[in-house]
Structures are given as C-alpha cells and as structure tokens.
Amino acid sequence: MSESKSLSLDDVKHVAKLARLWLDDAHLRRLGGQLELILKYVDQMEKVDVTGVEPMAHALPLHNVFREDVVEPSLTTEQVLANAPDRDGPFFKVPKILGADEDSAG
Amino acid sequence: MLAFDTLIAARDAIRAKDISSTELTRQALIRIDQIDKGIFAFNSTWHTRALERARDVDNGRVTGPLAGVPIAIKDNLCTSTGTTTCSSRILRDFKAPYDATIVLKLEAAGAIIVGKTNLDEFAMGSSTENSAFHTTKNPWDPTRVPGGSSGGSAAALAAGMCCASIGSDTGGSIRQPASLCGVVGLKPTYGLVSRYGLIAFASSLDQIGPFGWKVADVAQQLQVIAGHDPKDSTSLTNDVPDYLAMLEQPIKGLRIGIAREYSLPSGIDPQVQSAVDQAVAKYRDMGATIVDVSLPHTEYGIAAYYVIAPCEASSNLARYDGIHYGHRTSEPVKDIIELVSRSRGEGFGEEVKRRIMIGAYALSSGYYDAYYLRALKMRTLIKRDFDDAFRKCDVILSPTAPTPAFKAGEKTGDPLQMYLCDVFTVTCNIAGIAGISLPCGFTSGPQPLPIGMQLLGPTFSEAMLFRVARMYEASTNWHLRRPVIAGAAA
Secondary structure: OOOOOOOOHHHHHHHHHHOOOOOOHHHHHHHHHHHHHHHHHHHHHHHOOOOOOOOOOOOOOOOOOOOOOOOOOOOOHHHHHOOOOOEEOOEEOOOOOOOOOHHHHO | OOOOOOHHHHHHHHHOOOOOHHHHHHHHHHHHHHHHHHHOOEEEEOHHHHHHHHHHHHOOOOOOOOOOOEEEEEOOEOOOOOOOOOOOHHHOOOOOOOOOHHHHHHHHOOOEEEEEEOOOHHHOOOOOOOOOOOOOOEOOEOOEOOOOOOHHHHHHHHOOOOOEEEEEEOOOOOHHHHHHHOOEEEEOOOOOEOOOOEOOOOOOOOEEEEEEOOHHHHHHHHHHHEOOOOOOOOOOOOOOOOOOOOOOOOOOOOEEEEEHHHHOOOOOOHHHHHHHHHHHHHHHHOOOEEEEEOOOOHHHHHHHHHHHHHHHHHHHHHHOOOOOOOOOOOOOOOOHHHHHHHHHHHHOOHHHHHHHHHHHHHHOOOOOHHHHHHHHHHHHHHHHHHHHHOOOOOEEEEEOOOOOOOEOOOOOOOHHHHHHHHOOOHHHHHHOOEEEEEEEEEOOOOOOOEEEEEEEEOOOOHHHHHHHHHHHHHOOOHHHOOOOOOOOOO
16 A cells, blocks of 8 residues: 555445445545545555554553343333334334345445 | 632532522523523533522532532533433434433532533534534634534633533543633543443543643542443543642652654644743743653654544444434435435534544455554554653643634634644543643733643543642633623623
8 A cells, every 4th residue: 555545436435335324426526535635644654664563452451341241220111212213112113124225325 | 700610619619608509500501591692612501400409409418529510511421311412413302311420420429510512523523613503612712713522611611601511532622622712621541531421432532521720620520520430341440549639739850741743743833832832941940850752653643543533433423323313314215224324424414424434444344454453553652652751751741732722614624634733632542641731821912812731641640640730820820811701791
C-alpha cells in the first residue's frame, strides 16, 4: 500500500453497503472525495517502522473480565419494547428477512 | 448570576443553610429559561424533577457531597428521565430504560440534574456544529463555537446555568471545550470512571469526566464518579484515592516536561503560545524544574486516532438499525436490509456517516492490516513515548488547543481542518493516561477569549495532576472571570 488510495464510485458503494448506509450517487461521490483525503492523511503512518511492535487494542492490562453465570435482574420485556418503532405483542416487527437482497443496502 | 456559581461554594452554602437548594435550583432554571435561547447549551431541561429533588435535599431526605448543587449532564449519558439523544436525529425521541452508573452516583451524592446538554452528534466533533439540533454558542463570544464534542456542558457552566457539568472525552472532547470556554475539564485515566450508560463512540478511548470553574470542583466530582463498576468490564478495580486531601499542597521538586514535538505544529496561535509560555515561567518561579522531553510519535497521533476511533465507531453504531429503537424510515422498503440502510441514511448526520465509512473501509478485508492493525501498533509506540517521558518528568505541559475559540462555520468546510484541532489532546486517549485543561489566559482585543493549558499525567495520577493544577490556579485569577451574557439579569 505505497501509494494513496484512489476510491472509485464502486469502492465507495461497497463500503456504504458494508456500513448499511443508504446514500444516493451524488452523496457517495462527495463522501468518496472526503474519504480519499482522510485516507491520504492517515497513510503517513506508513513512514513509521513498526517491525516487532505488538498491536495494542486497549490501554488496560485487563483480560477476560467475567462474572458468575447467575441470572440477575434485567430489563423487562415492556422496557425493552418501549422505544420500538413497530411492535406486535412481545415482538419487534420488521419486513422480511429471508430472501433479503444484499443490493437493498443501497 | 447564580448566588453561588461554583460547586463547592454552592454545596457549602446549602449545608450552612445560607441558601436553600430549591432557591439555587430555581435560579439555575430561571437563568436557563432566560439565556439558553441565545446559547443552545441544553437539549432538554428537567424543571419538575430538579425542583422535586431540591426539595428532598432541603428536607434532609437526600444528603451527600454534592447535595443540592445544580449540575448539567451531556446528552450521551443514559437517563431514565427525559430523552437521551446524542444530538442525533436517529435518537431524537429515545427514552433510555436505565440510568448510567455515573448518573446514579451523582444523584446518590445529592446533585440536582437540571438538564441534558448539547454535543456534536454521537460525540464526533470539536465544535458542536455536528449536532443535528443546534450549534451551541460560546458564552464569551456568541459568534464563536464553545468547542466539542462536550460544548454544551462547557457552555452551560461558563454561562452560569449550573455549578458544574459532566462531559465525555474520546479525543479531547472535555479538555478542548474546557479550554475554549475558560473552565477546568478533566479526562480521567481510562477505566477510572464507569462507562455503563455512556452511549459508546469508541470503546477503548471514551471516558466520562467533570467540568468546573475550579480544580477543587473537578476533584470533588471525580471523587463521586470514580470507582469500579461490575457493570463495566473495562472498569478498573484499583482503590480510589482521596483527591481533595492534599489538594492545597504544592509538589516539591516538581518536574514539568515540555515536549519538543509540541512546538512544531505550525497552526498554534501566537497568543496561545505566549500564555502557555508564561504559565511555564510561573511554574519555574514556584520552584518547578522544566525538563525537555520527546514524544517522537506525536505527529502520527491524529492519523492513528482517525483510524482507531472510526473503526470502533463503525462497530458501536451498527446497533442503530431502526428496529429496536430510534428512527425508522417511513419510505416503503422491500426487505429488512433496505429498512436498516434507509433508516441509517436518514438518521445519521454527515460527520457520523463519514466516520462510519472510514471505519468500515479500514476494517474491511484487504485493508484491515494496513489501517486498523497499523494504527494499533502506533498506539503501542505512543504509549511507550509517554512511559519514557514520565520517567523524566511528573507532568507534561502544553496548550490544550492550538487556537482560542474559532468562528462558527470557520472549519466546517474541510473535515481534516477540524481534526487538526485535536493535535494536543488525542494521544492522551490513545495511551489511556490522564489529562486536565485549565485556564491560563485570555486573548487581547475587544472580545477576549479564554486560553487553556493542558497537563498530562501517567495513569492514576489524578491526585497529583490536581495538585499541580491547583499550584498554578492559586497564584492566578483567570478562574474568577465570567463572560457577560446578553439578555441575562447580570
């Protein structure tokens, strides 16, 4: 990855699909241009020699923070559904899932 | 102005019954009604609840170290009262089913929450101009921004609408608005304050922290909100020290580190540089040793941040899908994927979309190693820089922001320009260390603007940071100045 990435409209559409963001072509082009500039800026990290450097996902020396597998009080069904845009009894109502088309991501 | 506008003074006056909590809370609510239509610090106010709780304090039913004091909370903290919007259309009407741990702690300590403050949408920004609702105005000059993303909390305090406020800081979002609004703001060590109920932006960088007019006010709030929370698996189990006990004691043999890389960014306003230089001279007069240190990877801090934060954000914001809560599109859709995509396309603002896209790109197959993994390696190097520097000094001093408050609209044309505001603040979040901003001067001219300096300390150094900050504050008067607000009853 030694030269700055140039993003085609298809590249940007692909990312928008991954991110589940519905955007029209004009918007995609505008965002694509801005993304290119930002990616060009962050590319300067390539100048640094990172041989032998471990990645650090997290600043703390914490690992595997677990609790006992015991049922504790939680939200009620009503609380969980209280903000639902569309519900049917104890269910969130949504359009069809099976047969959903990847291209519907926009 | 409020009869008592700083946290500890207000708390003490209420304890001594010089004023009732009801009276002080009423004053705060009246002031909000009077002036917030010109400042837009608040997304929502809690008139009824605030007065009920103030009565509880006055009746002795509620006590604690913050009892009776009006406080404002950033609107990305879940509260079971009112709405929690993150200043986004996608959560415009969201009513959280639970309270954030720090909200419970503040209320258990007797604080009176007067309302939820404006922010850049989902905490992404440095000016509140990314709020879907309004841009908050800087109380010192309403043509200028208060900073961000916690601009509402900083402005609410600076304009005297509360005695203290709470924000969150992912890349500088408490410290930079504190600097631009002339107040003190702290980003605690990562893990010190529970994030349970903080709506996540970047989980490895986010921290909740307090604003106050005085260092002691910030220390008192931290005393209340710090500590292990089993509901936050990134919460540390270390004992919380007493932040106030030694606050007035100067540090003998203090070593202040000045990073040579911090004088390189060319966009530093000369008045900011001058004010900070004078602060360094003051510390020298107080007996501190000034040490030259190096943070060699400073110049890559913003690059690393603007990969790590968007990557984590793209994951954290995946939950906003129009299904369980939040905005759902009313356009006809053929299946669930279209429902989700349209809802998100309609509900998210530009900056949020930009960051989600960067994150999705940088995490996608073929690019993960070059971007995300590389940024995580930069993180290790940045942490190492600080570890090395802190062997030679106790704190690192720098400007908080390269400029004082800028004009609304000045930096919105170019996202990168806005990102560069964070040059002094982002590495603190990347390394997980503690940072505080405090006022160190004002610009000259007809409408003076606050200038802030930042002190960085190692993890868990808050008690020491407060003392170092207090040493400077005790010999200066910046914290006594107040903006003149048009339309306010003085």
